[in-house]
Every structure is written in structure tokens, then in C-alpha cells.
Amino acid sequence: MAEAKAVYKKKKKFSLFAVINYAVFILIGMIILLPIWKVVVDSFSAVGVYQFKLLPTQFTVDGYKTILQTGALYRPFINSVITTLVGAVLGLVLSTLGGYVMIQFEMPGRGFLAFLLLFTMIFSGGMIPEYLVFDQIGLKDSMWVIVVKHGINVYNLVLMRNFFEGIPGSLYEAAKIDGCSPMGIFFKIVLPLSKAALASIGLMFAVTVWNDYTTPRIYITSNDQTNFQYKLRTMIMDGDTPTTQYVISTNTLYNAGIVAAILPFMALYPFLQKYFVTGVNIGAVKE
Amino acid sequence: MSKKKITTSTGAVVKQKPLGMRIWNHRGYYIMFLPVLAFLAVVHYWPMLGIRYSFYQYYTVMAPKFVGLQNFRNMFATNQFWIAFGNTLLLSIMKLIITTITSVVVSIFLNEMGNLFAKKSLQTIIYLPHFMSWAVVAGIFTLFLSASNTGVLNGMLHDWGILDPKTSISFLEEPKYWRTIFYIINIWKETGWGTIIFLATLSGINPELYEAADIDGATRMQKIRFVTVPALANTIFTVLILNLAKVMNMFESVFVLYNASVYRVADVISTYIYRQSFGTAVADYGYSTAVGLFKSLVGAALVLICNWASKKGRGRGII
Numbered sequence: 001m002a003e004a005k006a007v008y009k010k011k012k013k014f015s016l017f018a019v020i021n022y023a024v025f026i027l028i029g030m031i032i033l034l035p036i037w038k039v040v041v042d043s044f045s046a047v048g049v050y051q052f053k054l055l056p057t058q059f060t061v062d063g064y065k066t067i068l069q070t071g072a073l074y075r076p077f078i079n080s081v082i083t084t085l086v087g088a089v090l091g092l093v094l095s096t097l098g099g100y101v102m103i104q105f106e107m108p109g110r111g112f113l114a115f116l117l118l119f120t121m122i123f124s125g126g127m128i129p130e131y132l133v134f135d136q137i138g139l140k141d142s143m144w145v146i147v148v149k150h151g152i153n154v155y156n157l158v159l160m161r162n163f164f165e166g167i168p169g170s171l172y173e174a175a176k177i178d179g180c181s182p183m184g185i186f187f188k189i190v191l192p193l194s195k196a197a198l199a200s201i202g203l204m205f206a207v208t209v210w211n212d213y214t215t216p217r218i219y220i221t222s223n224d225q226t227n228f229q230y231k232l233r234t235m236i237m238d239g240d241t242p243t244t245q246y247v248i249s250t251n252t253l254y255n256a257g258i259v260a261a262i263l264p265f266m267a268l269y270p271f272l273q274k275y276f277v278t279g280v281n282i283g284a285v286k287e
Numbered sequence: 288m289s290k291k292k293i294t295t296s297t298g299a300v301v302k303q304k305p306l307g308m309r310i311w312n313h314r315g316y317y318i319m320f321l322p323v324l325a326f327l328a329v330v331h332y333w334p335m336l337g338i339r340y341s342f343y344q345y346y347t348v349m350a351p352k353f354v355g356l357q358n359f360r361n362m363f364a365t366n367q368f369w370i371a372f373g374n375t376l377l378l379s380i381m382k383l384i385i386t387t388i389t390s391v392v393v394s395i396f397l398n399e400m401g402n403l404f405a406k407k408s409l410q411t412i413i414y415l416p417h418f419m420s421w422a423v424v425a426g427i428f429t430l431f432l433s434a435s436n437t438g439v440l441n442g443m444l445h446d447w448g449i450l451d452p453k454t455s456i457s458f459l460e461e462p463k464y465w466r467t468i469f470y471i472i473n474i475w476k477e478t479g480w481g482t483i484i485f486l487a488t489l490s491g492i493n494p495e496l497y498e499a500a501d502i503d504g505a506t507r508m509q510k511i512r513f514v515t516v517p518a519l520a521n522t523i524f525t526v527l528i529l530n531l532a533k534v535m536n537m538f539e540s541v542f543v544l545y546n547a548s549v550y551r552v553a554d555v556i557s558t559y560i561y562r563q564s565f566g567t568a569v570a571d572y573g574y575s576t577a578v579g580l581f582k583s584l585v586g587a588a589l590v591l592i593c594n595w596a597s598k599k600g601r602g603r604g605i606i
Binding site for chain 2: 017018021022024025028029031032033035036038039042048049050051052093094097098100101104106107108109113116117118120121122123124125126127128129130131132133137148149151152157181182183186207210211212213214217218229230232233236237251254255257258261262265266269270273276277
């Protein structure tokens, strides 16, 4: 009897805690989602209001039409798409090649090459020397500067290396005995076994390139070379709004721009969440 | 050529082949490393040669002129440089402490959540802002805090009678509000992402510890205090060390949110370098390279100190 009472008491306490816990988390979820929801609603509203509304006021899609039909806006968007795709591929090529070479422990000079990689994590030339070099090799005012700058990422290379190190060594040995070349092993064994890591690190590169604002701000001046993040920031903060055929409030256009800037990854995110997150876990475990 | 005896992975002791032969046998790997080496050279090592300009006067239109340590003397005598240095340390460290606390608290309570579906859904939501760019986040909050008639915060303050409807505050241009806003935006953006590493630790806690605490009649709060929090201590240390090493890197988050009215409270070393180089009519690249060198050296020292502390504290370095 006493025991039953104790269990009852415990259960009641538990549920009170659970209620508070859930309430707090609904609140947290709302704090995260409300600003995003407001942006989405405002992007479809012809009239801007400060209140949070569930649905748009005077529904319109002119904001999105403006982005799709104004060269000053869709050109940077296309540039963002191109640089993101190329940047992710280049980033994957360099980090898989580098990571694969870094697990060849018997290779003479491996330690020196590893030092060359790690030293860049400690020390760098800085913003201006880097600017002068990119200027000299003709990447100033070119969207490829974004790709080149983010293509080599030592942190991601080390993540890749750590992942490759987890592949059983007996597989490499077997392939070597079968007469497979280093390149053959790389393409036939290493890469097919690393699909999850490739997806995860490829996404990390893609997000970095897509989200970059600083690089175009420093290097790119012409509108047909810049990316969408830069265009969005100058539009909202500096009022650099292009002339369009539509009569819309700037508020509608700004919010539509924000939605366009987050749309590609928000659309992929629910399906690829595990790849977005695994990168951190590879890093966290090994770090 | 010395012939060392080495032990292979299978445990057999064999004589190591001569160096020339080992290099020849690995030729495929050297070729594979070449692209990496090329990018490393252009993006990281070539710019390091440019550090010499910190000893030059280098106006963009004129040839560089050697001036010795003059740039560094100017730098240490410049008030705005010290303001930027102080702000870098303050903003980074405060941000680190605040978001670590919020991440720890959220992950502890997330860990207590019984319903797996609810837990997963919430995780999906709170990771979301991490993937938004700083330009987007700045855009969202600039509109949110703007003094125009669509600014949410001004509108709500008017409605609640806290602010006279005839006046509006441009929050991001007010030095007294800027830092608070900066911290809040960082909490909004990074708390969720920060929970990942803590949740991984929490899922590794031995359930027997909780059962033992149950037998001792511990309440839920006591269990959190005496089992959960101590288990997180190591991870918190790791997170703090890893991020302390990056304190000098603070740039884009400030760059997208600051403006001329708040330089005193918001300017950091990198934004200062940017303005000295690209924000003035006659830029002295020598001077901004010198400031950049100072930043790199302090950053390197921090990495090495944190690496040492990490080795002492958890037996493993960070690099």
C-alpha cells in the first residue's frame, strides 16, 4: 500500500515536470520559428504590418516575380547556385584526395605535408595579403574567388581523413594484393564506402559557399559577378533596391529576398538533416 | 640509406625498404596530393609572403616604401585599434559563455524529454537557424528592429504604451542596445546547434547512475544536478577551449550587424582592418597588414595556449 502510494506520488511529480518541460519547449520552438514565419508571411503581403499574422495581408507574389524578372536580382541568385555547386564539388575533391593521402602512414614526407596543412589552422597571412594575391591572379571581381577561397578547407579535410581511417585496413591490403593502383583503391573502395561522409561534408561546403557574404563584399564590385547574399544585404541595409516594373513595397521585396536566400537549404533540410548533423559528430568524436 | 626494422600491422618485423624505393612506391599518392598542395600554396602560403608589407607604407597608388616598425607604433597609438581589440575579446568571450550556457540548459531539458517524436521535431527546429547565413539573419533582425512602421519591436512597444507612438527607436544604431541585441541574435542562431555535442555526451551517461540515484530517493532536479551536470563538465571544457582558440576570428556576425553609429561598442579587429583597407579613400595596405599580423599572432598564441590547456585537461590537443 505504502509502495503503491510512493509510485503514484512519483508519477504525479513526473507529469508536472513533463508539462513544464513541454511548455518551455513549445515556447523555444516558437521563438525560433516566429521570425521565420513572419518573413514568409510578409513576403506574400502587399501591405507590410508590424504584427505577427498567421496569413498574408493582401496576398501577392509580386515580390517573387520581381526577383525572377529583375536581372540585378536573379543574376546574383544564379551565381550563388553555380558557385555553390562547383564549390561543393571542388571542396569534396580536395578534401577526399588530401584525406586519403594523409592516411598513407608509410609515405615518406607525410608528416611534413600534415604540418603544412595544420599550420594553416594556427597562422594566416591575413585579409590584405590574401586580397593582394587574389588580385594578382586575376580573381578580383570574379565569382570564382568564392569557390577558390572555400575549396580548400583543412578542417573538412581532417574530418574526411578521420572517416577514411575508420575503413578497415584489410580492405586496402586486399585491393593492393589484387594489383589495384592508389587511384583505383580510391575510386573503387574508399569513395563507395564513404557515401555518408561525402554527403555530409559536401553539404558543409555547399552551405559555406552559399552563405558567404564577406568574400563578395571584399572582392566583387560588378553586379553580374556578385552573389545573392551580398545583394540581399546591400538591398536591405543600404537600400540598394533595383528598379523594377512592379509597384511593390520594399518590405515585400526584402522579405521575398530573405525567403529566396534560405529556400534551397530549407527545402533540403528536412530530408537531409542527418547529413547536416553527422559532420559535427564525426568531428566531435575525433576532435 | 639506413635500414630500420619496422613492425607491420600484422605484427611481423621486416626490414624497411630504402627511402628512394618507398618514395617511388608512393608516387601515386604524391600526384594525388598535388591539387591540394596547389590550393594550399595559393590560398594560404602565398599570402603569408605578403606579411612583409606590415613593415612598409603601401598606398594603393604608390610603390611600397619600407618604414620599419612605424605601422606598429601607429597602431598601438591609435585609440580605435584598442577599442576594436577590447570589443573583439569582450564580444567573443561573452557570446561564447552565453551560448554555451543556453546550449547546456536546453540540452539537459531536451534529454529529459520522454516523447522521442517531440524531441526529434524540436531538434529539427532549433538546428535550423544555424544554416542561415549571417546576411540573412541580419536581414531578418534588421527588419524586425527597424524604426519603420513595419518594425515589430517598435510596433509592440507602441501598443503596450512603453514607447511614445510618435517616436521610434532604431535599435541597431543605438550603442546602448547593440551588444545586447548581438548576444540575443547569437543565442537565437547558435544555441540549437550547440546542443548537439552536449546531447551526444548525455546519451552516453550510464543509466545505472540514474537508477542508483532513484534508489537513494533523488528528485529529478537532484538527478540533473548531481548526475547530469557533472557528466557534462568535460564536454563544456572542450567546447570552451575549442572556441577560445577562435576568439580573434570574430568577423562576419559583427560585419553584417554594425554601422557607423555603434563603432565604439561593436567594432572588432577584423572589421577595423576591413574599414582601414576598403572603407577609406586613401588606404594604407601596410598599416592594415600590420593590424592583420597582430591579429594572426594573438590568434596563433591563443590556439597554442588552448592546445596546451586541452592536453593538460583532457589528454588530447585541439589541432
